Amino acid sequence: MNFIVTSPFYPENFQLFTNRLKKQGFTVLGIGQEPYDQLSANLKSDLTEYYKVNDLENVDEVKKAVAYLYFKHGKIDRIESNNEHWLNLEAEIREQFNIPGNKPSDLKKVKYKSEMKKLFKKAGVPTVPGKIANKKTAVKRLVKELGLPVVAKPNSGVGSSATYKLIDDADVDKFVAEWDEKEPYFFEPYIEDARLLSFDGLIDQEGNIVFETGLYYKEPTLEVIKRQGDFGYCIQKQMPEKLRKYGHAIVEQFGMKERFFHIEFFEDGDDFLAVEYNNRVAGGYTIDMYNFANHIDLFKQYARVVAGLPFEHSDIPNQYCVALSQRDQFTYVHSDADIRSHYGNRFVFSKRMPDGFAELQGNQFYGILADTQEEVEDVFNYIHQRVEQ
Missing domain, CATH: 3.30.1490.20 (ATP-grasp fold, A domain)
Incomplete structure (x- = not known):
């Protein structure tokens, strides 16, 4: 199968997507705007061919690239980035080249918030x-x-x-x-003091949910941006049953196939209000956090789903994974070395955030595993404790 990956270079942590497709046996073709020499040696090795365009936002230029790859390698079986920014572009490409997957007409319900609300109601799920x-x-x-x-x-x-x-x-x-x-x-x-959380997962070729997980944010995103507060969220160890029921109803109503999804909710007392359906995996390093929490490789499992193979679940019990960051403009009590030493083998991830995401998500990002809710709170308190000015 010929699989085109849109923007295989960026974001960096999605480069594994190309690798897992290749390991599953796909011929992976890349279209991006970065010079070939900028690609890592591993990414170059994983791509059978890379076509550089001047601007990925130029649909006509990208279509010419697809036509070239089609002519050289034969029928294109899939095109995907798992990045929301390219959903429209990829839908147009699929329509013109008769590639399986979402076409422009399929995106109306996941593109427009007003349309999402209608489907939430049809699914019988409370919504804002x-x-x-x-x-x-x-x-x-x-x-x-x-x-x-x-x-x-x-x-x-x-x-x-x-x-x-x-x-x-x-x-x-x-x-x-x-x-x-x-x-x-x-x-x-605006729902005051409501916790924002999500029901996320992967859908197979038949529209069945084969993997599910979710997260909750420490503080609402808008508040973090406004106050330049400390950013953090936690991958849940177990989903609330009512939230899980709502999530399944929404996925069935939206009718997507062979895709990741990220559905946002507000917690409203003992109920949940659907906010937004995202037709892709949650952004940033969230997929890495899912992998750590569930002891799994989701890009590998996605490749298996596309190949028509069953999803492989981990035999290791899942854990909480606390994802949080520190901001350069603040001084914190505990340094990077302190954090690594304090959490030992529970310390699983550390990355500098790209400048474009720093306003929202901070500058230095961490992932820490936890077994209990008490440990989760300890992680937030320990890493976010600031030196008093």
Whole structure:
């Protein structure tokens, strides 16, 4: 099978995706905008061919690259990056070259937040109510209906990009003044003090969930960005049964196949409110944290799913994996050496965050395993303890 990987170089931790496809027996072809010499020796070895384009955002240029690879290597069986940024591009490529997988018409339900809400309701899952605005004149009316504070986010958008928390009328006026109306915005109530968590996993070729996990954030993302607070989340050892039930209902309703998914919820008392369906694995180093927590290799298992083989589960009991970071502008009580020594073999991951993610996720990222909720709290407290100024 010929498998095109979009942007095989970036992000760095996704380079294993190419490697696992090759090990499964695929002919892996890469399309990216980095010069070939910039690729690591391992990545060069894993790729049968690499086609450099000037700009991956240029759909016509990428289509020419696919046509060339099709002509040289034969039928293209898959194209995928597992990166949300390239979902639209890959859907267009699949449609033009008749490649299995999501086409542009399939993405409406996972691209637009207003459409997601409809499917959450069809699945019988509680959701945060929302309203869409196409013009400035509608904003104040919608905010009045929903009540302050509200969150305003692009109806079609990635993560927390261009998302605002509007607390009072001054915030609303500022938003209205600055919004250029080029993209519709979706407004929903801000759920105060609600824990943000997720139900995540992998779907096989028949639409069945073959792997499931999830995480919860220490603090809401918008609050972390606003205060430049300490970022952290934890891979759960066991999913709440009600959350798991909701997650399965949503996956069935969305009808995706052969894909990772990342569904976000707010914890609301003893219930959960669906917020957003992401048609890919959670971003950043989260897939690495999933691997550590579940003692598994998810890119390897994804390659098996694409090959039509059964998912291989680990025999080792899963653990919590605490993912958290420190920021360069703060002084912490415990240094990198302290952390490594303190946690010993529970210390499993350490990376500098790329500058583009540092505002949200901090600068120095860690992964620490834990067996109990008490140990989880100890990790957060120990690594985030700052020197008093």
